[in-house]
Amino acid sequence: MIRNVVALVAAPAAAFELGVVCQVFGLDRSDDGLPVYDFAVCAPTPGKVQTTSGFALDVTADLDRASEADLVVVPAWPALDSSSPPTLLDALRDAVDRGAKVLSICSGAFLLAAAGIVDGRRVTTHWQFASRLAALYPRVEVDPNVLYIVDGPVTTSAGASAGIDACLHIVRAEHGAAVANALARRMVVAAHRPGGQAQFIERPVPADSYDLADLLAWAEDHLSEPLTVDDLAARALMSPRTFARRFKALTGTTPHRWLLDKRLQHAEELLESTELPVDTIAGLAGFGSPDTLRHHFALRRGITPTAHRRTFQRL
Secondary structure, three states, X not given: OOOEEEEEOOXXXXXXXXXXXXXXXXXXXXXXXXXXXXXXXXXXXXXXXXEOOOOEEEEOEOHHHHHHOOEEEEEOOOOOOOOOOHHHHHHHHHHHHOXXXXXXXXXXXXXXXXXXXXXXXXXXXXXXHHHHHHHHOOOOEEOOOOOEEEEOOEEEEOOHHHHHHHXXXXXXXXXXXXXXXXXXXXXXXXXXXXXXXXXXXXXXXXXXXXXXXXXXXXXXXXXXXXXXXXHHHHHOOOOHHHXXXXXXXXXXXXXXXXXXXXXXXXXXXXXXXXXXXHHHHHXXXXXXXXXXXXXXXXXXXXXXXXXXXXXXXXX
16 A cells, blocks of 8 residues: 655656646545655755756755655656766665666656666657657657556656546546545545547647537436447447447547446446445446446456445445
8 A cells, every 4th residue: 555655856847747646646635535655856956956947945855754755756857968866766666676666757757767766667758759868768659649558567648638637547546536536626636537549630620510528428428328439429420430430539438438448437336335236336337237236447547446445335
């Protein structure tokens, strides 16, 4: 269980990405029943650390603090053309060696690659830097087309907003959907965006297109129904092919994948917050049969619905 979290910084530090980490892991929200972490910002040398935004951080903890952490975060690494401090690289290697988790946001993946902890692993970073990362570190498998990737103890994410998604994914994996959703509500952000969603949209949706936002809200309210992509396309007054194209342009994913993700999320919430039988939850979430729910749960979550309930139920 993650209890102790540190963010590693060095000049120039990325203020916004560090702020993301502080928002998720550094604030006391126990008044909402949310977990509280022992959180610190660490630097190779404590003191003033300049940021990319023109102000300085007053960092009081050195890297010894990182040796206690369950989660070590690199909130971006703007100094791509500078050599990486050996002490930071050692801190990351130590984290992985002792079984801690590591998370990078945006260009933070460069520091992970320099430490050698993602050799042979699949990672992502901001699409703008992906080709450079791949060229510098050929032993790293770089995927520029996703929001975040979990590979063993290492989670890497794309730009700043994808960093929020990755942080919430870690909270969800540690504490369950109800906790992650409550935290997202406090932060006023999307509760869950799947890691495989596209980083950016090549072309905007035409201005005269059907308002798919209304359709998505309607679909979330009708997950128990046997909705198909053709059903959604008909409701949007489009051919299935046009609907699928515009849907992906808007959401970065396919209608089928979106429906499956929403159904799994709903099933998670019911497992955590109710005593309903798995058979009933399968119907309410739109899976039809408990076997179908178990299949998708195992495939996408790596666990059975019953095991998920035992781990995360909060009644």
